[in-house]
Structures are given as structure tokens and as C-alpha cells.
Amino acid sequence: MTHAFNKLTAEEAAALINHNATVGFSAFTSTAAPKTISKAIAARASAEHAAGRPFQITVLTGASTGPSLDGALVAADAVRKRTPFQSDPVMRKGINDGKVQFVDMHLSRTAPAIRAGHFGKVNWAIVEACAIDPDGTIVLTTSAGITPTIVNQAERVLIELNTYHPAALRGCHDLFEPVYPPHRQPLLVNTPSDRIGSPVLRIPPAKIAGYVECSLPDEVGGFSEPDALTQRIGHNVAEFLVAEIHAGRIPREFLPIQSGVGDTANAVLGAMGQHPEIPVFDMYTEVVQDSAVQLMRAGKLRFASTVALTITPATAQEIYQNLDAYRDRFLIRPEEISNNPEIVRRLGVISMNTAIEADLFGNVNSTHFFGRTLMNGIGGSGDFTRSAWLSIFTCPSTQKGGKISTIVPAVSHVDHVEHDVQIIVTEQGVADLRGKSPSERAAEVIEKCAHPDYQELLRNYVTLGKGAHTPHTLDKIFAFHQAFQTEGDMRKARL
């Protein structure tokens, strides 16, 4: 179909963006991220700065992006504020150096926050599409993130028409934006494959400032193959789930799975795929990675509702060349729907996310090193964990060759509170915190999950604090962290 929208160069598009603009970009785990316009904005920022003029923008996305967006913009010192999630090393450094003000948000709340005006007026939406119709209808690519909301809220829209992604993706999305309260109706997703929205996004033509053409794959890196450690964690999770089926706490037909991003998550999915007693299952999740597509091919994963297809170019090509076979196996939704507690609790999702560290009482840190330094952000882990039927966190019991214990007296930043975390899994074993008091949890976590090098220290910590509901001792609460900071090894904590 032909349309009459302005064809622009990336530089012409970037020239429209002014200093202090608030710009929403389509992007989620680097999928569907505009790449040419963002790099041109970075170049424009550098030129403005060279000319002695200020140029910084607020960047709103669905989640993380690739180096052509977060990386390029921060390298050009072009970002004043950033939300809701990032994983780019240059952006991370900018945030921790205090150059970028980062707002770390639950992903299900990002679109509502934008709609409610927490980030002020949205001046521009810059969105990747694989097709544009004459009436301003676009077909999104590999993720939906906050795209409907930024398009609806923005004053103007720029489209990055990325023909790497086939226009045949039309039909693979389910786009819906709730109305403002108090006039909302239920979100009628009663099974992961239920549709409640539109496969395409209609933009008022007058709002479209133009489009820029490109043909570039998503900047999705590969993942490591599972090693002995992550395989052991995966095995522990799979065995635990099977035991839950036998105990009648997971039904025979199983429950939809949410799985986080990364090597451990891939190993867990791999172990679930291989376990003969785990039945064919669905995912209701925010990220589908290569490992999930492999499970689909193997017949173990029936259907995936996701925000993003975070897949390597090789897997993307495999899907695009066989789109008719894959078309009814997945649905790409906005994160406000995908991560919505209404649907997560209704479906009875089993959530599986990774922890940076977990403490004896079931609090989990997903975001900070030593209470200070941001890694990536909370992402959707809180949305799923709080409303899940069964909430699981995984991590290796140690890091840095044993010098760091991920099981600590108290986490240095709390993202998931003791009231939310049910199961902690390390390569050592599975701690089941359900129905347990803080003292009971501490014993369970120490004996099941902690590395043997740290068990005695952790037992000593609990003994020291006895005589209270939660046996903490504020003077010693970060003894592990302080031992690492001063002596380079948590095993040297004095407890």
C-alpha cells in the first residue's frame, strides 16, 4: 500500500526534536527500538553541545534498548531523565555517575504513569513499524512495550519503518490501552491466547511528522549455553515444580509460566523442557527468548503471550521464514496488559525471576550492588511476583569465586519484600518460605540455599539476633557486605 507521509532522513527527523523534549521510544529488551533516528538525535546533541548550546531529553521506553538508543544518547550526554528500565553499560554508567536521573519502575505501571502525567507532556513518540497504511495505521515489530500509550499521548509521532521485519507480522500483536479510572472494565484475558485489542495501531495522520526507512535487525545479543551451575539451578526448579504437581499444589494441566531474562532463566526453561513430568505448558510473560522458541519447536511450549520477541537474528529469520507455522503460537502485548496484576493473578502464573541477592527472611534485591549502584532495574519482576500463584527467585549461591554470598543477612536493597517471595532456588537447593515465620525461613534458607562456606556465619547471625520476630542486629546487618568492601571477601565477616 502506498501512503503520503513525509519520507525523512534520520537527520531530518532528529532535527525536529528539541532540547528538553520528552520522547517516548518503542523498545523493550532492545527489540523494536528505533536505531537510526536515535543515533541521529545523539549526533544532533553532540553538535549542539559543540556549539555551546544545551541539548538533553527525557527518554521513556518500554524497557531496555540497544546501544543505538541508550548507548548512543548517553555517550552524547543527551539524556536528562530515563525510565523505566535499562541494561546498557553506557547508560548504566551515566546513571551511577549521577548524570542521568533514572526512575526505576514496575513495567505495568509505566504506561499509566505517563498517561497520568508523571513525566509531563510527551512531545514525541518515535516508534518502529514494519508497515504503514495510508490512514496512519502501523504494524509494530518485535515488541509492544508502551507503544500505544506514547503514540496516543505524544503531540507528534515519528515512525522508523524497519523493513528487516516483514509486514506479515500484521496480526501478531494484541494492542489495548485501558481507559482512565473509574470507568474501566475487566481485561478479558482468561487464557494466555485470548485477544482483547487490535492487531494494529491507528495514528491520526496529522500527528505523523514523517517516517525514516531502514532495514536493521534488533540488537539482541546471544546468550551463553547453560553451564554446570545454571543447569543445576534449572534442575532444582524443574524437580521442585514436579513435586508441586505431585503434592496437588500445581494442577495437572500446569499453570502459565513467566520467566525472566538471562542465562539462568534460559537454563531453567531448558530443564523444564527436558523434564518428562512437566507437561506441555503456556507462557504468560514479558520476554520470549531463543530458549522459549526452542521449546515451541520441541512441542513443549504451546503458546506464549509476551511483550517482546527478544530473539537473536538467526531465530528471527527462522520465525519470519515460517511465520504461518508460528503465527498462532504467540501474541505480542503492551506491558500494561502483559504484566497486569489482574491477569497475572487470574491466570495463576508461576513467576520465575533472578535475584542479585536474597536474604534469610525472603527479601530479594533485583537492582542494586551494595545498596548504591544500579544494575538494570526492577523491570516486570515485581508485577509478576506479587500476583503470582507461585513466586520463585533463582541465583547461584555465590559470586566472584565464592567471595560473595548471594544469601546474606539482609539484602542491601529491597525490591521484593518478604511478603512476596515464596521460593528461593540456588544450585545448593530449594528453600520453601511458604507458611513460615522469619525464624523458620532463616533456617530453611541457610540449610537449603546458602553455600556451605557461609552457613556457619549465617547461623551465627541469626543466633545473635534472637529475641524478636525478625532476628536482625542493626550493627551487624551488613557485615557480609562490609567484609567484601574492606577485605574483598564476605567469608571474612565477623559474626
Place this chain on the structure above:
Amino acid sequence: MTHAFNKLTAEEAAALINHNATVGFSAFTSTAAPKTISKAIAARASAEHAAGRPFQITVLTGASTGPSLDGALVAADAVRKRTPFQSDPVMRKGINDGKVQFVDMHLSRTAPAIRAGHFGKVNWAIVEACAIDPDGTIVLTTSAGITPTIVNQAERVLIELNTYHPAALRGCHDLFEPVYPPHRQPLLVNTPSDRIGSPVLRIPPAKIAGYVECSLPDEVGGFSEPDALTQRIGHNVAEFLVAEIHAGRIPREFLPIQSGVGDTANAVLGAMGQHPEIPVFDMYTEVVQDSAVQLMRAGKLRFASTVALTITPATAQEIYQNLDAYRDRFLIRPEEISNNPEIVRRLGVISMNTAIEADLFGNVNSTHFFGRTLMNGIGGSGDFTRSAWLSIFTCPSTQKGGKISTIVPAVSHVDHVEHDVQIIVTEQGVADLRGKSPSERAAEVIEKCAHPDYQELLRNYVTLGKGAHTPHTLDKIFAFHQAFQTEGDMRKARL
């Protein structure tokens, strides 16, 4: 109506309960709590202990109870495990002394956890009713808590027929228990007054072991009248809400209110009631106190969906004598529905809860003193806060005559994470954390909410930690708390 169930004395009923039993009691903020059977179980425990025999039970309730349940049972050393919430001084001491294992849960998750077997088999449900039909149908009294779930899950049921409450309460409840996932349908509460369940609870007659008669009011204490401090907090909240209407972030028709328990909550509701620019509103909450009934009488509160009518005997009599006038003004629901994130997020609830302490970055402690000692529990505050359209926490800026700052570098226990808390209100002012980074939040909290005595110390703390996303310094993170513990005054913190 006459029925053929066994009439028992409280002692006969208590004699049915064995050592190690798991017993679910109706009770929520001391409303609808069985009083005679619980005291008889306590007496039975004492007699068993005197005879050298063990006797302890697991106590499941909707939330807190009165002295005749928690107090009496703990005084008799009869409780091994307790969930999900309590506020009784004797129970609190038992928990902090390590005699009672307390599991502090989100109230919306308590019934699902019982159903999923996290507390093992439920042997007995002991429930207060104001009427029993021949077919085993009962009418509940002043709260619904987890009553449908314990009745459905228990092997046997005992009824405490409390004729203090009129049988005319039939029709004031909306009782619904979701089926197990993955076969759930939406909870079709689209406005606070929507009904989705049954006004009565049907118990298979064979399950009913008998009933005990009594006529006793709920053990609900009075509340203090608002003083200058709580009035100031209430005023700040009301002015903030009006400003939100003017800014277009709360619609003209307003949004349903959830309000926590206690004197500050009462003062806030009072201030809302008096503010001419706050329109007539609904509540979608877990507790209706006398202050809400006053607003109903004054025409400011249109409708209240609640788990409990936590009202003094005087207010109860006023309602019971005018039940036809009040009948269509409120609905009593189980906490799994009342606090359900599905409904809270759909309705766009404004949540208002009290904090023990709040930190510079927006984390809130609702449960512990100095990280160790339990006060009451998280209750429903997390259910509402995480899914609210607007989440507000209130507290005075100091306690103990200024020796404790409730605004601290880091809270000593995290119940509500930085990602959830939007607004903090003290008598000093209103901190708006929406769309702000940790550094921006710290400045806002210090300048708007902290007591002047502590502002310089708090600014020093932030300066000390600069050079990270969250400017914490682990060595000084609890300097305020430690100064109080060693010198009796947080103002002596060295920062």
C-alpha cells in the same frame, strides 16, 4: 427458623479441638471474632498444660482479633503459629518473644495460601454468625475476612451464634471464592457497589459440629479525636487531593478511597469530609470505622465496600436500629476480593496508609521497630498500595517528643518498596515522588516532609553517598537508629 444443629456450650465446643489442630477463625480487626469458644479453648489449653500435656494450635484469621481470641489464647500459651495479621498486645509479645511463629502476609493472599495448603490441612473453622438456617446456611456478622475459605477448606465447622448482631444483616454481605487457576474468570466488580457473590454462606450440614450461643459486641475500642498534629496531616492530604483534581490527575467524579486503620486515618477522612472541593466519594477499602459512618451520615460518603465494619458498639447500634437506611450504603466482602489487585487497579483506588517510618528514597516500613520487633503486620497496605492509581503514606515527622525521626536514611524494614510509594505526607508537608529519581526523591522528602531538626543530618547523609544511583553509605545507613539505641535520640546521629 428452627434448625436441628447441636447446641453446645463453649466448653463442649472447645473440647472438640485437639492439640496441633489448625483452626481458622472468622475475625478481622476484632470484628466477627468468636469470643466464647476461643476463651474456652484457652481454658482447655491451660488445663491440658496443668495436666502435663501439650496443647497448641495454629490460628488463621482474616486479620487482627480482640483480647478474647488472640489475647486469651496466647496468655494460655496455646498458639504455635499465627497468620496473617494481629494487633493484640499479648499476641505481639508472644511473637516477639519467639513463642509464636507469625507469618506476616498480604491479606489478599491469605485465603489463596490456605487453599493452596501452605498451612496444611484446616481442621476446624470457627465462625461467628447472626443466623443459622436449617440447611446449614449462615449469615455472617460484621466482617467476611477469610470466612468462606476456612468454611470450605475445614474438615468441621463450629458456629458461634452471636445474637448481639441482628439476623437482618442478611443481605449486607457479598461472599465469593474464586476457583483454582487456570480456570478463573474475571472478578466483575466494576464499581464499588457491584455484587459478584452470595449474601449468605452455605455450609454442608454434615460439616457443622454444632453451635454456641452468645450475645456480645465486637471488641472494638474507641479512637482518639484528631489532635493538632493529625489534623495537620489530614489537611495536607485533603489539600493535595484537591490540587490533583485541579491538575487533572484525579477526575472530577473522584476515585474510590482506601483508608487504613487508626487515628491518623480517621483525621485524614475527617479532613476530606470537611473540604468543600472534595466531592461525594465511594470507598473501596478493607475497614469502615466510625469516621466513615460519620461521613456517610453527612452525605459525603456515598458507598463503602469493605471487609469489616470496625465500629464501636454505639455506632453499631445506630446502624442496626436504622439498617434499612444503611443497607444499600455498604457491602461486606472477603479480603481476597476486597483487596484484590485486579479490582484495585481497575477501579483506580486512591490508597492511604500509615507508615512507621519512610526513607529518603520512598521505601516504607509498616511493620517493624528497629528492623526486629513486630508491631502489627503489613495487613492490606501492600495489596492496595501496589495497584492503586495514587498511593499515599502518612506519618508524623517525629515520634517520642522529637527523639525519633520517622524520615530516615533507610527504613529498618521494607514493606513497601521505592517502586510503589508515590506520596509521603507528614505534618510538615507533602513529598511527591512520582517521576523522580532516588536523588530527586531524597531532596523532595527532606525539604517537604522531614522535621527541621533532622533536615541537615539527612542532607549530610545524601552528600556522603553521592556518586551512585542511590546515594547510600552502608556504614552509616542506620546511623539514626543506632543513635537512638545508644543515646536515646536520633538527633545525635553523627553524619
